Amino acid sequence: MERRTIGAAALEVGAIGLGCMPMSWGYTASQRSGEGSLGALHAALDRGCSLLDTADMYGPFTNELLVGRALKARRQDAFVSTKCGLLAGDQHIVANGRPGYIKRACDASLRRLQTDRIDLYQLHRADPEVPIEETWGAMAELVAAGKVRSLGLCAVGARAVRPPRAARTELRAAGVRGRPRSRMHDGTLRQLERVQQVFPVSSVQAELSVWSPEALEELLPWCESRGVGFLAAMPLGNGYLTGTLTPGQGFEPEDIRARHPRFTAEMMAANQPVVAGLRRVGARHGATPGQVALAWVLAQGRHVVPIPGTKKERWAAQNAKAADLALTQEDLREIAVLPPARGSWY
Numbered sequence: 001m002e003r004r005t006i007g008a009a010a011l012e013v014g015a016i017g018l019g020c021m022p023m024s025w026g027y028t029a030s031q032r033s034g035e036g037s038l039g040a041l042h043a044a045l046d047r048g049c050s051l052l053d054t055a056d057m058y059g060p061f062t063n064e065l066l067v068g069r070a071l072k073a074r075r076q077d078a079f080v081s082t083k084c085g086l087l088a089g090d091q092h093i094v095a096n097g098r099p100g101y102i103k104r105a106c107d108a109s110l111r112r113l114q115t116d117r118i119d120l121y122q123l124h125r126a127d128p129e130v131p132i133e134e135t136w137g138a139m140a141e142l143v144a145a146g147k148v149r150s151l152g153l154c155a156v157g158a159r160a161v162r163p164p165r166a167a168r169t170e171l172r173a174a175g176v177r178g179r180p181r182s183r184m185h186d187g188t189l190r191q192l193e194r195v196q197q198v199f200p201v202s203s204v205q206a207e208l209s210v211w212s213p214e215a216l217e218e219l220l221p222w223c224e225s226r227g228v229g230f231l232a233a234m235p236l237g238n239g240y241l242t243g244t245l246t247p248g249q250g251f252e253p254e255d256i257r258a259r260h261p262r263f264t265a266e267m268m269a270a271n272q273p274v275v276a277g278l279r280r281v282g283a284r285h286g287a288t289p290g291q292v293a294l295a296w297v298l299a300q301g302r303h304v305v306p307i308p309g310t311k312k313e314r315w316a317a318q319n320a321k322a323a324d325l326a327l328t329q330e331d332l333r334e335i336a337v338l339p340p341a342r343g344s345w346y
């Protein structure tokens with residue numbers, strides 16, 4: 001598989017990684033299976049998808065334990081990327097960026113992952129109660145202590161709040177030129193500039209897919225101009241872009257899609273033209289819509305690494321093959337004019 005370089009520390013990873021979240025968190029619980037997920041982890045590593053993205057919050061904790069089991073006999077094949085600073089309680093998700101906590105969290109992650117070094121340690125969410133420089137400073141000390149090789153920041157949920165289309169037309173009519181600035185990403189960019197003063201950022205993780213392209217506006221260019229890697233979360237649109245979901249199908253209550261406005265029966269039906277477009281492009285290459293969606297993410301820059309999530313061996317293998325799919329300019333133009341996704345999020 002093609003290799004890509006992540007950020008300041010110039011660490012090499014396979015062009016496509018593996019998101020481990022669906023194995024333990026966020027998706028249909030009744031389909032979770034530890035043993036089955038091990039198959040997905042090995043299938044990904046066997047094909048060069050070295051970057052395994054996990055978090056202490058997934059499970060909580062069980063996802064790191066699972067990744068640790070897979071790593072045991074083949075640590076050298078993997079690039080371990082985990083996260084800290086976000087805790088899942090029974091009712092709420094809370095951020096904790098206190099330096100002492102971050103250091104304890106790292107030791108606990110190392111134990112669960114059965115390794116002595118985390119390749120990429122990411123701040124899952126900034127804690128509004130703690131200056132981000134303090135949190136990042138503690139993470140930098142973990143690099144100095146040899147427990148972590150590089151640092152990243154997650155900006156998931158920092159969805160660009162773009163004015164709706166109608167408002168954009170109005171803004172243009174009023175003489176406002178250029179792309180509307182994305183308020184939430186502005187916050188992320190400020191955070192990034194602040195932590196860069198403390199210790200170099202190696203990667204930013206945020207949502208990027210054919211139906212959520214907002215990061216292309218500012219976040220991706222910011223990363224590219226500073227040699228920072230970009231990990232594209234939810235590159236398959238939480239599974240929708242694979243074309244395997246049926247409008248109107250239900251989701252179990254703990255599945256994030258049960259509350260996601262794009263997964264109501266109405267919006268799943270309304271967004272079918274996006275999948276149809278990916279299918280059309282895929283037909284020219286003998287590829288699935290999901291593989292086209294991943295190849296589109298790969299085409300956004302050499303600093304971008306999609307991390308599709310799956311708990312299934314066959315899907316991990318299918319997703320890895322997207323690295324061989326080179327979309328043409330014609331393909332990219334066809335995808336660029338697909339209708340924007342309907343249904344807001346965040």
Ligand SMILES: NC(=O)c1ccc[n+]([C@@H]2O[C@H](COP(=O)([O-])OP(=O)(O)OC[C@H]3O[C@@H](n4cnc5c(N)ncnc54)[C@H](OP(=O)(O)O)[C@@H]3O)[C@@H](O)[C@H]2O)c1
Pocket residue numbers: 018019020021022023026027031053054124154155156205232233234235236237238239240242244290307308309310311312314315316318319
């Ligand atoms: N930093 C953050 O706050 C944050 C937030 C969200 C995600 N992430 C990271 O980003 C990763 C990717 O995001 P995600 O997993 O939420 O969304 P995603 O990759 O867009 O989609 C995952 C969904 O797609 C399905 N799927 C995967 N490959 C498929 C294929 N070839 N055919 C059909 N369906 C397929 C999976 O099904 P199965 O589960 O049944 O395999 C799962 O339901 C996560 O795993 C996590 O590591 C980070």
